[in-house]
Amino acid sequence: xxxxxxxxxxxxxxxxxxxxxxxxxxxxxxxxxxxxxxxxxxxxxxxxxxxxxxxxxxxxxxxxxxxxxxxxxxxxxxxxxxxxxxxxxxxxxxxxxxxxxxxxxxxxxxxxx
Amino acid sequence: xxxxxxxxxxxxxxxxxxxxxxxxxxxxxxxxxxxxxxxxxxxxxxxxxxxxxxxxxxxxxxxxxxxxxxxxxxxxxxxxxxxxxxxxxxxxxxxxxxxxxxxxxxxxxxxxx
Numbered sequence: 001x002x003x004x005x006x007x008x009x010x011x012x013x014x015x016x017x018x019x020x021x022x023x024x025x026x027x028x029x030x031x032x033x034x035x036x037x038x039x040x041x042x043x044x045x046x047x048x049x050x051x052x053x054x055x056x057x058x059x060x061x062x063x064x065x066x067x068x069x070x071x072x073x074x075x076x077x078x079x080x081x082x083x084x085x086x087x088x089x090x091x092x093x094x095x096x097x098x099x100x101x102x103x104x105x106x107x108x109x110x111x112x113x
Numbered sequence: 114x115x116x117x118x119x120x121x122x123x124x125x126x127x128x129x130x131x132x133x134x135x136x137x138x139x140x141x142x143x144x145x146x147x148x149x150x151x152x153x154x155x156x157x158x159x160x161x162x163x164x165x166x167x168x169x170x171x172x173x174x175x176x177x178x179x180x181x182x183x184x185x186x187x188x189x190x191x192x193x194x195x196x197x198x199x200x201x202x203x204x205x206x207x208x209x210x211x212x213x214x215x216x217x218x219x220x221x222x223x224x225x226x
Binding site for chain 1: 144148171215
């Protein structure tokens with residue numbers, strides 16, 4: 001079935017690293033995404049990874065994929081107060097033509113000075 | 114390059130009325146999808162259109178419908194509004210099959226009173 005799970009809340013200090021975790025349903029052909037939502041705004045695509053990859057790095061962002069445990073994580077290095085937002089993990093499958101995103105519940109990241 | 118544009122940003126309607134929301138995708142993007150975001154249900158997929166054809170549909174009642182025009186602009190319609198239809202409606206566009214990630218608009222906040 002379709003199920004993407006995330007922890008609800010994470011609090012860090014400015015300058016620390018943040019790690020947001022997600023578990024997803026298994027598929028051999030899956031894209032996994034991280035989106036950021038600030039108050040009153042839409043969703044901003046941060047990064048994505050295909051299921052045949054283990055890691056992807058983009059500036060301060062590192063995505064790690066553990067296919068065995070069906071676990072995805074987003075690490076934000078040197079977290080800033082501007083990173084405070086809700087972060088959504090999402091997946092799309094080849095069996096739906098990658099046309100449909102299934103989202104997790106979102107993790108609220110609070111960065112304190 | 115202009116992003117995904119949704120109009121209007123805010124809307125207040127009365128129960129029983131109908132509403133039409135509009136979405137203009139990024140120039141060159143042919144895939145448009147719609148999502149409903151509520152505090153209780155999170156982000157849920159409504160439908161996806163490509164070249165004026167609906168390719169995928171979520172689990173919503175028939176009161177929710179959509180269409181796509183030849184210029185890729187899309188509209189969604191909700192008839193006989195219910196209080197539970199109050200939500201943020203998000204539109205997203207993609208250049209091809211969506212595997213590379215969808216770009217979201219800022220959304221339309223619909224309040225049904």
